[in-house]
Amino acid sequence: MNSACGIDVDRLFASLQALGGAVASFRDWQRLGADATALPGAEGKLRRVNEFFNRRIVFADDRETWGQGDYWATPMETLAKGKGDCEDFTIGKYFTLLAAGVPDEQLRLVYVKAKIGGSNSSLQQAHMVLAYYPEPNAEPLVLDNLITEIRPASRRPDLTPVFSFNSQGIWQGADGGTAPSAGGLGRLSRWQDLLQRARREGFD
Secondary structure (H helix, E strand, C coil): CCCCCCECHHHHHHHHHHCCCCHHHHHHHHHHHHHHHHCCCHHHHHHHHHHHHHHHCEECCHHHHHCCCCCCCCHHHHHHHCEECHHHHHHHHHHHHHHCCCCHHHEEEEEEEEECCCCCCCCEEEEEEEEECCCCCCCCEEECCCCCCCEEHHHCCCEEEEEEEECCEEEECCCCCCCCCCCHHHHCHHHHHHHHHHHHHCEC
C-alpha cells in the first residue's frame, strides 16, 4: 500500500457477509467509493467520505460492540456492525479515501487529547481523527466523528495531537513534512494487526 490502495470487491463483499452485514450497507459503501473516486478534487472526496461514515455509523464503545476494552475494527467490520468508536470511524475513512485515490502520504490517523466541552474545558479524553495534508508542510484538515464540518487544524483548538501514523510510518505529533519517528510501525502493534486484517478483507 504505497500511494493508494486497490480493493478486491468480491473479497470485501464476502468479508462483510461473513460478518453478518447487510447487502444494502455494502452497496451504499460501493456507491460512496464510486462517487468519491469520480470527484475531481481531494476536498470533495473528503467531504463525501466524512459525511457517509458520520451519518451511517452510530457511535458505540468497544465493550458494547466487541466485548473488549480496545478493538480496532476493519472497515467491513464497522459497516457490518453499523457502529463503532472514534478509531473505527477514522480507520473506515482512511481506507475508503485510499481506495478513492487519495495518496497515503497525504493522510494520517492522529491520536489527540480532546477537550470535552470546548477549548476552554479542563476535561480531556483520548480521541482519534483523520488528518489530510494538501501539501507536505501544509496545515492539515481534520475529519472527525464529533464535528462533521471539516476544519483546518488551527480551528480545532480543542484537539492536542499526541502522535500520528499511516501505513508508511509513525510521527510524534501531527506536523506535516517531517520524517517518521525511528522504530517505525513495529511500535504500534494494534495498527500492524489492523493492516493485516484489512488486507485479508480485500484492501490490497
